[in-house]
Amino acid sequence: MRIISGFLKGKKIEFLKSTITRPLRDFVKESTFNVIKHSKLINVPLENANILDLYSGVGSFGIECISRGAKRTTFVEKDRNALEILKKNIEQLKIKEKSYIFEVKIISFFNQLNKNNKYEIIFFDPPFSETFFIEELKLLKNSNAYNDNHIIVIHREKNSKDDLSGIMNIITIKKYGRSKMIFGNFNLDIV
Helix, strand or coil, X not given: CECCCCCCCCCECCCCCCCCCCCCXXXXXXXXXXXXXXXXXXXXXXXXXXXXXXXCCCCHHHHHHHHCCCCEEEEECCCHHHHHHHHHHHHHHCCHHXXXXXXXXXXXXXXXXXXXXXXXXEEECCCCCXXXXXXXXXXXXXXXXXXXXXXXXXXXXXXXXXXXXXXXXXEEEEEECXXXXXXXXXXXXXX
């Protein structure tokens, strides 16, 4: 697995060989960044953005954001094996000053969240079988830990039927192979 673009382009990212976690495939990642950067429906610049990478695994998405000019990424992951590789990736790529790692469950992270931290891009990548992330999404919405101009990207299995109505405004949904990427925000008054 490699970084696709930016100042770390071509650098290798270690990944976890596991049946529980799955890496974000390169073509899905590249397509996601194309939507963020080029869609007329989304106006959230990646450059100098604060990124929140939930269920971050080995950090593929958040590291790619840093490479493409994000100010910093906050990684939240509870799996010890994934964390070990995430820390190794950040160390090898020399991006510790742009990385914050929280070794906790998502709910614990929100309970200790600094209310002054505001994020522009929030990435949720829960296991495909996980539905509890909807409750976590509600906690995030109520935390107000996002700027007015923000985007939420959720990676799900393409046939998943998650009910996000009343929680977030869906801007667009893209399907790539087995993956579905949901792009939205908490501005429910905007359609």
